[in-house]
Each structure stands twice: as C-alpha cells, then as structure tokens.
Amino acid sequence: MAHHHCRDFDRAAFLRGVAAEAGRGLPAVKPGTPLPAGTGLSRRSLLMRSAGMAMSIYGASALSPGAFEAGVAEAAAASPNAPVLVSVFLEGGIDSMSVLAPTGDPKYRRLRPKLSLPDGAGSAFAEDDRLRWHPAAASLAALHGAGKVSVFPSIGYDHADQSHFTSRHYWEVGQTNANAATGWLGRYLDRVGTGANPLQGLSLDGSLSPALATAQAPVAAIEGPGSYEFWGRGVWGDVEEWMHEAFADIGAAHASSPGALGAAGAVAARAGQLRRDLLPFRDDADGNKAYTSPVEYPAGDDFPERLAGLAAMLAAGLPIRCVALSAGGDWDTHDNQEEDFADSLKLTADSLAAFQSDLEARGLADRALVLVWSEFGRRAEENGSAGTDHGAGGTAFLIGTRARGRMVGEFPGLGRGLDAEGNLRATSDFRGVYSGLLEQWFATDAAAIIPGAAGFARPELVR
Amino acid sequence: MAVPTYSGSFGPAEAERLLWRAGFGPKQGEIEALAAKGLAGAVSSLTNPPREKLTGPQPRPDGRSLNPAVTSGHNALWWLDRMVRTNQPLVERMTLVWHDWFATRGVGPGKRRMPLEQNYMLRRHALGNFRALALEVTRDPAMLLFLSGVHNRMGKPNENYGRELMELFTLGAGNGYSERDVREQARALTGYTFTRVTSRGHEGFRYDKRRHDPGRKRILGKTGRFDARDAVDLAVRHPAHGPFFVTKLWSAFIPTPPEPGTLGELVSLYRSRRYAVKPVVEAILKHPDLYQGPRMVKPPAVYAAGLIRALGDGITQRSWSGADYGGDSGQRLFDPPNVSGWDESSWLDTGTFQGRWKVARLIASEYSLSPGENRDYPANEDGDTAVNRALAFWGSPTLTRETRRTLIEFADACARDANVEYLRTAYRVSRQNALRMLIATAPESHTS
Numbered sequence: 071m072a073h074h075h076c077r078d079f080d081r082a083a084f085l086r087g088v089a090a091e092a093g094r095g096l097p098a099v100k101p102g103t104p105l106p107a108g109t110g111l112s113r114r115s116l117l118m119r120s121a122g123m124a125m126s127i128y129g130a131s132a133l134s135p136g137a138f139e140a141g142v143a144e145a146a147a148a149s150p151n152a153p154v155l156v157s158v159f160l161e162g163g164i165d166s167m168s169v170l171a172p173t174g175d176p177k178y179r180r181l182r183p184k185l186s187l188p189d190g191a192g193s194a195f196a197e198d199d200r201l202r203w204h205p206a207a208a209s210l211a212a213l214h215g216a217g218k219v220s221v222f223p224s225i226g227y228d229h230a231d232q233s234h235f236t237s238r239h240y241w242e243v244g245q246t247n248a249n250a251a252t253g254w255l256g257r258y259l260d261r262v263g264t265g266a267n268p269l270q271g272l273s274l275d276g277s278l279s280p281a282l283a284t285a286q287a288p289v290a291a292i293e294g295p296g297s298y299e300f301w302g303r304g305v306w307g308d309v310e311e312w313m314h315e316a317f318a319d320i321g322a323a324h325a326s327s328p329g330a331l332g333a334a335g336a337v338a339a340r341a342g343q344l345r346r347d348l349l350p351f352r353d354d355a356d357g358n359k360a361y362t363s364p365v366e367y368p369a370g371d372d373f374p375e376r377l378a379g380l381a382a383m384l385a386a387g388l389p390i391r392c393v394a395l396s397a398g399g400d401w402d403t404h405d406n407q408e409e410d411f412a413d414s415l416k417l418t419a420d421s422l423a424a425f426q427s428d429l430e431a432r433g434l435a436d437r438a439l440v441l442v443w444s445e446f447g448r449r450a451e452e453n454g455s456a457g458t459d460h461g462a463g464g465t466a467f468l469i470g471t472r473a474r475g476r477m478v479g480e481f482p483g484l485g486r487g488l489d490a491e492g493n494l495r496a497t498s499d500f501r502g503v504y505s506g507l508l509e510q511w512f513a514t515d516a517a518a519i520i521p522g523a524a525g526f527a528r529p530e531l532v533r
Numbered sequence: 534m535a536v537p538t539y540s541g542s543f544g545p546a547e548a549e550r551l552l553w554r555a556g557f558g559p560k561q562g563e564i565e566a567l568a569a570k571g572l573a574g575a576v577s578s579l580t581n582p583p584r585e586k587l588t589g590p591q592p593r594p595d596g597r598s599l600n601p602a603v604t605s606g607h608n609a610l611w612w613l614d615r616m617v618r619t620n621q622p623l624v625e626r627m628t629l630v631w632h633d634w635f636a637t638r639g640v641g642p643g644k645r646r647m648p649l650e651q652n653y654m655l656r657r658h659a660l661g662n663f664r665a666l667a668l669e670v671t672r673d674p675a676m677l678l679f680l681s682g683v684h685n686r687m688g689k690p691n692e693n694y695g696r697e698l699m700e701l702f703t704l705g706a707g708n709g710y711s712e713r714d715v716r717e718q719a720r721a722l723t724g725y726t727f728t729r730v731t732s733r734g735h736e737g738f739r740y741d742k743r744r745h746d747p748g749r750k751r752i753l754g755k756t757g758r759f760d761a762r763d764a765v766d767l768a769v770r771h772p773a774h775g776p777f778f779v780t781k782l783w784s785a786f787i788p789t790p791p792e793p794g795t796l797g798e799l800v801s802l803y804r805s806r807r808y809a810v811k812p813v814v815e816a817i818l819k820h821p822d823l824y825q826g827p828r829m830v831k832p833p834a835v836y837a838a839g840l841i842r843a844l845g846d847g848i849t850q851r852s853w854s855g856a857d858y859g860g861d862s863g864q865r866l867f868d869p870p871n872v873s874g875w876d877e878s879s880w881l882d883t884g885t886f887q888g889r890w891k892v893a894r895l896i897a898s899e900y901s902l903s904p905g906e907n908r909d910y911p912a913n914e915d916g917d918t919a920v921n922r923a924l925a926f927w928g929s930p931t932l933t934r935e936t937r938r939t940l941i942e943f944a945d946a947c948a949r950d951a952n953v954e955y956l957r958t959a960y961r962v963s964r965q966n967a968l969r970m971l972i973a974t975a976p977e978s979h980t981s
Contacts, residue, residue, distance in 0.1 A: 313970065320936050320971065338886060455689065
C-alpha cells in the first residue's frame with residue numbers, strides 16, 4: 071500500500087534541492103550558519119512539486135487547487151527574474167522631523183523645545199547639511215551612505231488630509247479618492263497578473279493589505295511562510311491529505327456564488343493552494359524553521375521575521391510580485407514621543423538593513439525594491455504633552471541596490487516651508503513616486519493605474 | 534412614509550438568519566422557538582430581553598474562575614463566555630458594535646481593568662441613547678488615556694480625541710467639519726485628568742475646571758464657551774450625524790447599503806426619538822433587506838461564539854487558556870487594530886481563513902474521536918451517514934448542495950482507501966474528525 075504524504079514528498083524534494091545547491095558557494099553566508107535551506111529551494115523543486123501534486127480528486131473547476139498549482143508554477147517559470155516591490159507601512163504617521171532632524175534650521179529648537187535632537191547626536195545627512203539622522207536610524211543612514219536609499223524628505227500631497235484613515239487610504243489606493251476600492255498595487259496586478267497565481271500579491275501581516283486589493287486577480291495573505299498549515303485533532307494519514315483537498319474544493323464549488331458566500335469560497339480555494347505552495351517552508355514538528363537566513367535579523371519581533379521569510383520565499387523562486395506589510399512600532403506619537411520612538415525606529419531600520427543584506431547574500435538584490443511610507447508627517451511644532459499632532463508632509467524611503475540613491479524633493483524648511491497650519495509642505499507627491507515605480511521598475515503604463523498620472527512629476531527612482 | 538417592513542414568511546430560515554445577525558447564532562431549539570413568535574414577536578424578544586442571566590457551564594479553562602481584569606487573555610475569554618451564555622444576545626451584540634465603534638485599547642498598568650469597566654458601560658447603553666453614550670465615552674477613563682484626553686488641557690491642546698469624535702464616532706471623515714473645527718473642538722474637550730497611577734493603573738479620574746479652557750470657541754458654525762457636553766451635542770445635532778449614524782449602524786446588520794428612502798426614514802426616526810438607538814435597531818431588524826438580501830460574513834467573534842453555542846458547550850476546555858483564538862482570525866476582543874475598529878469589509882482572506890480554522894479546531898478538539906478509544910465506531914459507516922453524524926455534532930446547520938456533495942465525495946474517497954482491515958475503523962474515525970472541521974469551515978459557516 072502506497073502512502074504518500076505531501077509533507078514527506080516535499081521534505082524529500084526540498085532536501086534534494088538543498089543537496090543540489092549546496093556546492094554552489096553562496097555569497098556572504100555568516101559563519102556557523104547551517105545549510106541555508108531556503109536558498110536551496112530552487113524553482114525546479116517547486117515545479118517538481120507541481121508535477122507530483124497537481125491532482126484534484128474531487129473533480130475539476132476553474133478554481134480547483136490543481137489549476138492554481140499550475141498557475142503558480144507557470145508564473146514562476148515564465149518570469150523567474152520578474153521585479154518585486156515590497157511596500158512597508160509605518161502606521162500612525164511617523165514624525166519625519168525626528169528621523170531626519172532639521173538641526174540646521176534656525177527655527178527647529180524653538181518649535182521642538184523638548185523633542186529636539188541633542189547637539190551633535192546622530193550623523194550628518196550628506197545630501198542636505200541642515201538635516202541629521204536620528205542615532206536610532208544608523209543602519210538606514212549607512213545604507214544611504216552606500217547609495218542604496220533614496221530619501222523623500224517631505225512627501226505627501228496638496229491639502230493633506232490629517233485623518234489617519236483617509237490619508238492612509240489615499241496612499242493605499244494611489245489617488246485622493248475616498249471611494250476607490252482597489253489598491254494601487256492591486257490594480258497593477260489586475261493588469262499584468264494572472265488569474266491563477268495568488269502569490270503575485272502577498273500580504274505579510276496575516277490579513278489582506280488594502281494596497282494589494284484587486285478587482286480580479288487572486289492575492290494572498292499570510293503571517294509568514296512557516297506556519298501556514300491546516301490540521302485537525304485526530305485527522306491523519308491519507309484522510310488528512312484529502313481533508314486539505316476537500317476544504318479547497320468546497321471553497322471552489324462556491325467561488326462563483328454571489329456575495330459573501332462566493333467570497334468565502336474563493337478564500338478557501340486560495341488557502342488550499344497557498345498551503346501547498348508553502349509546504350517546503352513549514353516549521354518541523356519541533357518548531358524549527360525549514361529555512362535559515364544568511365544574515366542576522368533583529369530578534370523577537372514579527373517584522374524582521376516576516377522579512378526573513380520573504381527573502382527565503384523569493385530565493386525559492388515563488389512567483390511573488392508585490393508584497394505589503396507593516397513595520398512594528400506605534401508611530402502615532404501624541405504623547406511622550408521619546409519613550410518608544412527610538413526603539414521603534416531602530417527595530418525598523420535594522421530590520422530593513424538586514425533584509426537588504428539578506429537579498430544581497432542570496433543574489434537577489436537586483437530584483438527587489440522596498441518602499442517605506444507613512445500616511446503623513448507630524449506637525450512641526452510639538453504639542454503640550456511632549457508629543458506631536460498630525461501633520462502633512464512626511465517621509466518615505468526607497469531602498470535597494472537598484473534604487474537611484476538620490477534625494478527626491480528637498481526639505482522645505484521651517485519658515486516658508488510650513489503651511490498655514492504649521493505643517494510641512496510636500497516637495498514630492500506620492501502619486502508621482504508610484505507612477506515612477508510603475509514605469510521605471512515594472513515597465514508598465516502608469517496612466518492605466520494611477521488616475522491623472524500624466525500630471526505628476528516623475529522623479530528618477532531606479533538605476 | 535414609514536421604514537419598510539419584511540412581509541414574507543418568517544420561518545426557520547429567517548429565524549436562523551436573525552439569530553446570527555442580531556446575536557451569536559442559535560443554541561439547540563432556538564430557531565424553532567424564535568420562528569414561532571413571528572417577525573414582530575421575534576424582534577421584540579431580542580430588543581426587550583428578560584433580565585440578564587448567564588446559563589450553561591461556567592468558564593474555567595484553568596480549573597479556576599477567570600480573572601479578566603488581571604490575567605492576560607482572560608478579558609477576551611470573559612467576553613466570549615458572555616456571548617455564549619447570555620440570554621440577551623442582542624444586548625451583547627450591540628456591546629460588540631459599540632466596542633468596534635468607539636474602539637479603545639488599554640494603556641498602562643490598568644490596561645486590562647479599564648477597558649473591562651468601559652465594556653460594562655457600553656453594555657448599559659447597548660440599546661440606549663447615542664448622545665448619552667457618546668458623552669460617557671468622552672469621559673470614560675480608558676478612552677481618556679487611549680486618545681490623550683488627559684493630556685488635553687488649557688493652553689496645551691491635544692487634538693487626538695476631538696478629531697476622532699467627529700471623524701469616526703459622529704460625523705464621518707471630512708463630513709461637514711474643518712481642521713479649524715478639530716482644533717476648536719479640542720479646546721472644548723479640555724479639563725479631564727487623573728489623580729495618581731498605582732499598580733492597578735490610573736485612578737481618580739475627574740474633571741478639573743482649572744485645566745479646562747473656558748474661552749469662546751467656534752465649532753461647526755456655532756460660537757460659545759463650549760465644554761465636553763456641548764462638543765458632543767454639537768456633533769450629534771450636526772446635519773451629517775443622522776445619516777452617518779444610521780449608515781454605520783445598518784452596516785453592522787445588513788451588508789448592502791440602505792436605499793435612500795429607507796435611509797431618510799431611519800434618520801427621521803432616529804431624530805424624532807431624540808437619538809434613541811433601540812427604535813432604529815428594531816426597524817433595521819424588521820427590514821426586508823435583512824431577510825431577502827445576500828449573506829453576510831460573520832465577524833470572527835460571532836463565528837467563535839456561535840460554534841460553541843451550537844455545541845451547547847462553554848469556555849471550559851484547558852486549551853482555551855493562553856490560546857490566541859482571536860488574533861489569527863482577525864478579531865481579538867479588547868484589542869482592536871486601531872481607533873477606527875475592525876474593517877468589516879475584509880474579514881476573510883487566506884490569513885484569517887487559517888485563523889478561523891484554528892478556532893474551529895480548538896472548539897472541536899475536546900470531542901475528537903480516536904481509533905484507540907472508539908474501537909466500536911461502525912466499520913461499515915457509509916459516506917452519507919458519516920456526513921449526517923458530523924452535521925448533528927454542530928447542531929445540524931444548513932449546508933448548500935455543493936458542500937454536501939463534496940463532503941460525501943470526500944467521505945467515500947476515505948472509505949475506498951481504507952482497504953486493509955486495520956484501517957477500516959481507524960479511517961472512519963479520522964474521517965469523522967475531518968468532516969467536523971470541513972463543516973465548521975465551509976463557506977456557509979462563515980456567513981449568515
């Protein structure tokens with residue numbers, strides 16, 4: 071009697087993959103690291119898995135797991151070097167004037183009596199001698215020094231909305247339209263994605279990121295690749311494998327139903343597919359990760375762990391195109407800003423730097439760009455509770471070896487650079503940045519994705 | 534003109550939907566009992582419930598009573614238990630609506646105790662008066678800490694709460710107010726503070742006249758020496774409030790927006806009853822759209838409570854202790870993602886689907902069968918019988934034909950593979966456990 075189990079099959083395929091890759095000599099693996107398993111997962115092993123697993127025993131459907139499996143394999147094979155964009159959201163409105171502090175601006179210390187950077191703290195910002203990096207952003211400053219970060223010192227849009235939810239929504243949908251229902255990356259995927267590759271748009275916060283909301287193309291949400299599993303107490307053997315097929319098939323049978331029933335069905339079908347795609351990344355029975363990272367990430371937080379998982383998935387050749395996740399930390403610093411800001415900033419900057427090193431170590435750095443953004447900046451003048459209220463112009467960063475590494479727009483200054491409400495005027499527009507990324511990174515017509523794209527200045531973003 | 538009322542037949546299907554939308558799903562026998570009352574009687578029994586009584590097994594996951602004000606995770610279990618055991622499901626459901634509406638997260642050493650006290654307050658106002666509720670929330674200690682109300686004082690305004698009072702709680706984003714209104718509103722709301730911080734958290738919340746800005750403010754077109762009560766009144770009396778309130782409340786019960794005529798009638802009703810919540814809820818629960826419209830995704834907390842109710846169980850199992858049953862499914866009670874609450878339009882994605890699977894597993898696990906302990910499980914059970922047995926486990930919910938067909942195909946495939954003697958019973962036991970999971974996670978179980 072032949073008992074095959076997906077898990078066993080994948081473990082075997084995965085080990086073969088490691089063996090095949092092991093002699094290849096990976097760059098910059100840190101000493102003492104065991105075989106970097108994620109790096110060993112070749113695209114071939116994905117295709118092998120597809121060949122072995124693309125069986126749906128409960129009849130065919132346009133959305134059956136088998137169709138998805140083929141779609142994912144096809145997408146991986148069709149463009150193994152497709153560019154990837156990672157969107158990192160700093161939720162709450164980061165105080166840009168504390169990341170790059172305008173210590174050289176004569177009005178700075180008067181506006182920020184409690185929150186200003188001490189004299190000489192941090193490091194100089196080479197592109198504008200009025201600004202200094204916060205000490206906690208040192209790893210980001212170092213990446214900038216290496217030419218891998220484009221800084222947007224005051225990004226936003228005219229007449230910025232100071233509601234977290236409205237402004238964030240504008241950034242997510244790529245337009246100042248409160249009623250838009252698809253994300254800007256979602257619309258890109260609707261245009262170029264396939265109907266059978268949910269990995270093309272990947273949310274890593276455990277639930278769908280609005281920037282990735284599509285009208286048609288399937289997308290996926292997970293917390294990380296290692297624990298995406300569906301077991302049941304007392305369910306084992308082949309029954310377990312068929313249960314996995316069955317929940318996806320029940321979903322597929324409803325995917326074309328109207329309303330919530332159809333939505334629930336489509337999600338179940340996608341979950342079944344995703345479970346298979348991520349099997350090689352699954353933690354073992356002892357909770358050990360199936361992949362290791364060639365670099366050290368900050369410990370004890372979801373954000374760096376998710377970035378580490380993402381690098382392993384990219385290395386395995388999964389057909390991921392657009393990724394969205396949030397950095398940890400509470401950036402909505404109305405009170406006692408100093409308490410948590412530095413820790414949050416350090417964790418975020420160190421995690422992003424580790425991700426960049428990881429991609430470089432795996433030879434993937436030319437394939438990925440990371441856009442770090444927040445819904446707005448904060449008011450130039452601190453408030454009465456050692457915090458800052460909502461503002462307008464904020465900060466963003468584009469990170470990667472292919473990022474041009476030059477500042478976009480300038481710091482407008484704390485004199486005429488402030489609007490009537492005392493907020494920074496934006497010197498670059500997020501819709502121009504999106505348009506530039508679509509054209510220069512994804513080689514796609516921005517006008518089809520960003521309403522009024524022609525009207526926004528295009529910064530040079532990619533080299 | 535009046536708000537339209539559903540006039541079709543009110544049978545088990547309608548009663549089942551009403552129990553899910555206005556509560557946490559049926560316990561055994563509740564569908565038939567509610568259907569027998571007819572629409573008006575059924576709705577009235579929900580909006581005018583008997584005195585509160587919690588029935589069923591006490592929550593003792595650690596072998597001891599819950600300690601929700603202190604122990605991590607117990608606050609969410611404490612509330613889930615009420616959802617399961619209450620005889621006032623609509624009151625409990627409205628408390629959840631207000632928790633989502635006035636979303637608050639605990640702050641500081643009292644981060645568990647204070648939101649719990651807020652929860653009692655929300656429950657007292659569950660079907661009460663919105664204006665009174667909004668004022669209570671404005672001076673609620675947990676909210677004063679969460680949105681910086683205690684830092685908002687004369688000469689040092691903090692806009693945090695004032696902005697959300699208009700944007701999220703009463704008017705809607707950019708809906709008839711300006712940035713200047715936000716700033717002036719913050720001045721009106723000054724004056725609240727606390728006395729000390731102990732290991733129990735912040736204590737001695739009070740209004741201190743010396744911290745209040747007594748000057749004239751111009752808010753939403755009116756000028757005066759406004760304070761917090763005025764700030765709430767101005768927002769609630771604003772023309773944009775009625776439609777905002779009705780639309781938001783409606784969306785908690787019905788997934789499609791109200792027709793303009795219905796919206797107008799509900800707004801008139803709300804205003805004529807001076808911001809009373811109950812008459813508006815009653816009208817929504819009797820509206821044809823609730824019974825004739827499409828299905829709606831159950832919020833994760835409703836899904837979890839409903840599975841437990843269907844089993845006739847309580848929060849009794851050891852596995853509840855320390856389980857993050859809420860976080861993965863996208864709704865951890867007392868821990869909304871931010872002040873705007875949960876995004877009801879996106880309850881379901883591949884991540885939260887896995888979270889709901891974990892919830893179903895946690896609830897079903899205690900009852901799972903094993904080949905060792907269930908040697909007498911029928912070795913010749915056919916697929917149809919197996920599916921019916923698993924359905925009965927969950928109180929026989931209604932399945933679609935497609936789900937039933939796929940379940941039977943699954944059950945038959947399992948039996949076909951059990952082609953050696955020692956697997957005949959073992960696979961049927963395993964199959965029964967699997968069928969329970971598949972029923973609890975089918976699309977119709979996530980929607981009502």
